[in-house]
Amino acid sequence: FKTLDDVDVAGKRVLVRVDLNVPMDGGTVTDDTRLRAIRPTLTELSQKGAKTILLAHFGRPKGKRDESQSLRPVVAALEKTLIQDVGFAEDCVGEAAAAAVARMTPGDVLLLENVRFHAGEEKNDPAFAAELAKLGDIYVNDAFSAAHRAHASTEGIARLLPAYAGRSMQAELDALSKALGNPERPVVAVVGGAKVSTKLDLLGNLVAKVDHLVIGGGMANTFLAAQGIDVGKSLCERDLLDTAREIEAKAKAAGCAIVLSADGRLAKEFKANAANRVAPVTDVAADEMILDIGPAGVEGVANVLEQAKTLVWNGPFGAFELTPFDEGTVAVAQKAAALTAEGRLLSVAGGGDTVAALNHAGVAGEFTYVSTAGGAFLEWLEGKELPGVAALSATS
Ligand code: 3PG
Numbered sequence: 070f071k072t073l074d075d076v077d078v079a080g081k082r083v084l085v086r087v088d089l090n091v092p093m094d095g096g097t098v099t100d101d102t103r104l105r106a107i108r109p110t111l112t113e114l115s116q117k118g119a120k121t122i123l124l125a126h127f128g129r130p131k132g133k134r135d136e137s138q139s140l141r142p143v144v145a146a147l148e149k150t151l152i153q154d155v156g157f158a159e160d161c162v163g164e165a166a167a168a169a170v171a172r173m174t175p176g177d178v179l180l181l182e183n184v185r186f187h188a189g190e191e192k193n194d195p196a197f198a199a200e201l202a203k204l205g206d207i208y209v210n211d212a213f214s215a216a217h218r219a220h221a222s223t224e225g226i227a228r229l230l231p232a233y234a235g236r237s238m239q240a241e242l243d244a245l246s247k248a249l250g251n252p253e254r255p256v257v258a259v260v261g262g263a264k265v266s267t268k269l270d271l272l273g274n275l276v277a278k279v280d281h282l283v284i285g286g287g288m289a290n291t292f293l294a295a296q297g298i299d300v301g302k303s304l305c306e307r308d309l310l311d312t313a314r315e316i317e318a319k320a321k322a323a324g325c326a327i328v329l330s331a332d333g334r335l336a337k338e339f340k341a342n343a344a345n346r347v348a349p350v351t352d353v354a355a356d357e358m359i360l361d362i363g364p365a366g367v368e369g370v371a372n373v374l375e376q377a378k379t380l381v382w383n384g385p386f387g388a389f390e391l392t393p394f395d396e397g398t399v400a401v402a403q404k405a406a407a408l409t410a411e412g413r414l415l416s417v418a419g420g421g422d423t424v425a426a427l428n429h430a431g432v433a434g435e436f437t438y439v440s441t442a443g444g445a446f447l448e449w450l451e452g453k454e455l456p457g458v459a460a461l462s463a464t465s
Contacts, residue, residue: 078207083119088214089180093142093143102441104143111151126220132189156173161187162187192221201226202226208227208231210223211234214442242458244417260282261386262287265292275381277325281325290359291306295317299351340391359387360391361386370401384420395430417438
């Protein structure tokens, strides 16, 4: 695909798809990570004299105008991040949008209202994509985290205008391809989270690509149970034991070692500071739950990381939101960060709770790359083609 290096944007109307689906509380943006991620693209466009028109969604308003899901409150946060005025249009198509665009001068930035206020967005309706495309001369996609959606502003429009990847999109794809596309081996994947059922495709794809697959969180219990270990009242998907065995067999055939913790931190109650003990995973009582990996498990993962050149991380180990069941995640995250700082490991993390877990461990900034994406990161780990990325390539 083409990038901003391949086009002269001066004086052009540049439609930029960004991800402004940011955490908000009472009309205030509470985490500006996604805003900081798009700053390089937006600053570059302004400096080069483009008229930058931002397309974005917020929430899931189901194709209808819903003031509680307006993008207007994001304007102030965006102005602060960009150190620049940002205009706002009440609609992303029609007269309001056209008039606001017509008033722009080179260097201006304009945010259009939530594209999901129109049903045509999620339907990827060609007529709606054409309405959006009318507003610009070229299209830039800088929203990797929305690229798993085949919507009008992420996919359809890329087929109607000359299309380019923005700097954040480039950085994401570059980091991901270094991590799994053509990685330095050995490659370790850490996959945590509660349920195997939500990560079946991901596990199936990873065992074929990585050398070690470390399974953590509730999903590890299903794998332990599949080996005949009694996990007490731990979270466990008993209907997936055969599936877990199949994944293990696939891993074995592909030369991928599945790593499970030898010990756990056990408690009878799922709450912060619940009375707990460390024990081998083979020693869980009927009324106990495994809520984190134990010190032996941490050491086991640390040893694997010591040998590795590349790490892909998705999902926490234990119930990391409850102390002290965050200790395993924190210890492994710190180990990965230390190896990264020593230049021994390329570490890429992303998806769902992962960024929150790494922030909690205080090391998100020390990983080689932390993706801003949730669902898109997962789909990419699953080996799926992301429609928003594919559309960029199709037009190059
Ligand atoms: C996200 O927040 O992960 C993206 O913006 C996608 O949002 P969606 O899941 O509502 O499509």
